[in-house]
Amino acid sequence: KENGGEELFAEGEPERLATAVPGLDPALAGGLVRGAIYLVMGRPGTGKTTLGNQLSFPHARHGRAVYVTMLAESHASMLKNLRKMSFFDRSFLNKSLYYVGAYKALREHGLRALLDVVRQVIKDHRASLLVVDGISPARAHAPTDVALKEFIVELQTLCSMTDCTAVLLANMTSEDANGPEHTMVDGLVELAFERSPKRTSRCLEVIKFRGNEHLLGRHDVEISDEGFAVYPRISA
Numbered sequence: 159k160e161n162g163g164e165e166l167f168a169e170g171e172p173e174r175l176a177t178a179v180p181g182l183d184p185a186l187a188g189g190l191v192r193g194a195i196y197l198v199m200g201r202p203g204t205g206k207t208t209l210g211n212q213l214s215f216p217h218a219r220h221g222r223a224v225y226v227t228m229l230a231e232s233h234a235s236m237l238k239n240l241r242k243m244s245f246f247d248r249s250f251l252n253k254s255l256y257y258v259g260a261y262k263a264l265r266e267h268g269l270r271a272l273l274d275v276v277r278q279v280i281k282d283h284r285a286s287l288l289v290v291d292g293i294s295p296a297r298a299h300a301p302t303d304v305a306l307k308e309f310i311v312e313l314q315t316l317c318s319m320t321d322c323t324a325v326l327l328a329n330m331t332s333e334d335a336n337g338p339e340h341t342m343v344d345g346l347v348e349l350a351f352e353r354s355p356k357r358t359s360r361c362l363e364v365i366k367f368r369g370n371e372h373l374l375g376r377h378d379v380e381i382s383d384e385g386f387a388v389y390p391r392i393s394a
Contacts, residue, residue, distance in 0.1 A: 172370070175287070175323050178216035178245075179209065181388030185364060187371045190345075192286075193317050194368075195310070195324045197293070197340065199331060200349030204360060205381050206327040207236065208243070209349070210289040212385045213325060215245045218255040221286040224279045226258045228292035233257045245385045256283050261292075264299055269309045272296060276313065280322050288317070293326040310342045332365055344368045352376065362388055 174189040183189045190196060200206050214223040227233065237257075240246045251257075258279050263271040280288060300306035317324050332348045340346060346366040352359050360379040364372045378389040 175217075177213055179212055179386055179388065180384075181377070181390050182362075182386075185362065185373050185377050185388055185390040186367065187373065190323050190325075191370065192323055193321045194344035195314055195317055195326065196345040196347060197326045197328060197343045198347045198349065199328050199334075201331060201351070202329060204349035204351065205379065205386055206329075206349060207291060208240075208381055209386045210291055210325060210327050211236070211240055212243070212245050214255055214287060214289055215247055215250060217287045218247075218250040218253075221254070222284050223255045223287040223289070224258060224283055224285040225255065226260050226276065226279065226288065226290045228261045228264065228290070228295045233259070242383050243385050244383060256285075260290075261295060264295060268299055268301075269296060269305060273309060273312055273316075277316055280316065280320050285320075285322050288322050288324040289327065290324065291327045293328045294330065307342060314342070314344075332363075349379065350376075 172194075173192045175192050176189045177183055177186075198206055198209065210225065214225050217223045227236075237246075237251075256279065258275070260272055260275045263275050276288065276290070279285065296309065297306060300309065313324065316322070326343070331350065332346070343366075345364070345368060348363045348365055350361055350363070352361045360381065361376040362379050363376045364374070373390055375391050377391055380387045380389070
């Protein structure tokens with residue numbers, strides 16, 4: 159449709175960003191949407207940090223990625239634990255993959271300062287992928303739900319304008335997903351443990367993927383020295 163000669167709706171499918179994580183793109187029916195924001199939830203040990211880094215390293219081969227940490231383990235400790243993973247490549251560090259700590263800015267000056275840090279690192283490093291590890295403190299420092307909504311809206315605008323895809327990692331489950339940030343992001347993915355009397359396994363479920371098809375249901379996940387791998391259901 160047109161209004162005063164300006165096109166209001168783009169035609170065709172949105173451009174996708176391949177993740178290079180085995181099995182994840184089929185579960186997402188083609189990968190992440192460029193310039194969109196996704197929230198990956200899960201309890202400790204479900205693989206959020208591994209997944210976030212495994213998105214970042216392959217992306218750094220042909221693009222630029224920024225990994226922003228909040229209340230998470232130190233960068234040195236994180237990288238030490240990642241060295242055994244097959245996707246780890248030291249040559250990308252501080253060249254096409256950058257690790258940035260932002261909790262101090264959030265703690266001292268609030269959400270506006272966090273957004274300023276994110277805006278600056280995307281601009282300085284020309285990032286096309288942003289991973290924020292530990293987004294929960296942003297909610298804790300938001301004075302009101304409205305302030306948090308405004309933060310998400312401004313982050314969405316920033317990512318859309320810069321064509322930078324954002325993945326936010328949060329220590330929570332879908333049962334906790336009742337805040338404003340959960341309704342406003344473009345996609346929700348939950349990592350969880352699936353327990354039976356004889357075994358415990360990891361799984362992934364795409365709960366929301368705005369405007370795009372995806373495979374419903376829980377998909378098995380395996381984490382090894384090869385990294386994070388998804389085994390998508392044959393059908394929904």
